[in-house]
Amino acid sequence: VVRAWHFHCLQLIPYTPRITAWDLEGKVTATTFSLEQPRCVLEGHSRAADTVWLVVAFSNASRVFQNPQTLAEIPASPRLLTDGHYMTLPLTMDQLPCEDPAGGSGRAPVLRVGNDAGCLADLHQPRYCNAPLPGPGPYRVKFLLMSSRGSPQAETRWSDPITLHQGKSPGSIDTWPGRRSGDMIVITSILSSLAGLLLLAFLAASSVRFSSLWWPEEAPEHLRIGSFMGKRYMTHHIPPSEAATLPVGCEPSLEHFPSLSP
Numbered sequence: 001v002v003r004a005w006h007f008h009c010l011q012l013i014p015y016t017p018r019i020t021a022w023d024l025e026g027k028v029t030a031t032t033f034s035l036e037q038p039r040c041v042l043e044g045h046s047r048a049a050d051t052v053w054l055v056v057a058f059s060n061a062s063r064v065f066q067n068p069q070t071l072a073e074i075p076a077s078p079r080l081l082t083d084g085h086y087m088t089l090p091l092t093m094d095q096l097p098c099e100d101p102a103g104g105s106g107r108a109p110v111l112r113v114g115n116d117a118g119c120l121a122d123l124h125q126p127r128y129c130n131a132p133l134p135g136p137g138p139y140r141v142k143f144l145l146m147s148s149r150g151s152p153q154a155e156t157r158w159s160d161p162i163t164l165h166q167g168k169s170p171g172s173i174d175t176w177p178g179r180r181s182g183d184m185i186v187i188t189s190i191l192s193s194l195a196g197l198l199l200l201a202f203l204a205a206s207s208v209r210f211s212s213l214w215w216p217e218e219a220p221e222h223l224r225i226g227s228f229m230g231k232r233y234m235t236h237h238i239p240p241s242e243a244a245t246l247p248v249g250c251e252p253s254l255e256h257f258p259s260l261s262p
Contacts, residue, residue, distance in 0.1 A: 011154035031132035032114040057085035071150035
């Protein structure tokens, strides 16, 4: 009877949690997602001692989630793998002011779900640790307002399904050119052709350069190998009268001259 009275008095706040609209990198990753903070959403439904909890559930398990009635019934993050849901990120009302904190601090007002990687390594982790999400989901979330004694006071609607990114193994990436766009194929072909033309031009220039080193220009005819250029001498008979006037040591050998005798 008591539990039925609590369900009957639970206020439904017309607000649907959603991924932040701020232009941020990594709003959704393989283990986290960033929500818009519920600022001014709970005004008029809460008291200073109340706490706002985030309920995270697999999309197909959100329909069967039962709001806890005491603090001891609040499910921690390991319950996600067994029961399909858990609660995390408890916030007091003074942590959710209506004014926009990004106006002065430059920080976007977001709630990053799954952001505490230390939950997996720290044996003394807080019971309601914001552990990285174990898979792509999809997930659904809602905000639950609870009193200081743990009884639910108000709740928002469930969010739309949120699916995390999935990484791919290198072997599963398709590199076949047929899967590429037409523009990519045209650009690749043009670049390949230009590279080929540059290579041919380089080889041609190199060939001309090395040929000039190994085969010099044709030498003049009088310097060619196998040719000889010199004065032409005609042998002739020296008369005896002229032979007597030759310098000493230059007398011609008689055995080389023809006989003058009849």
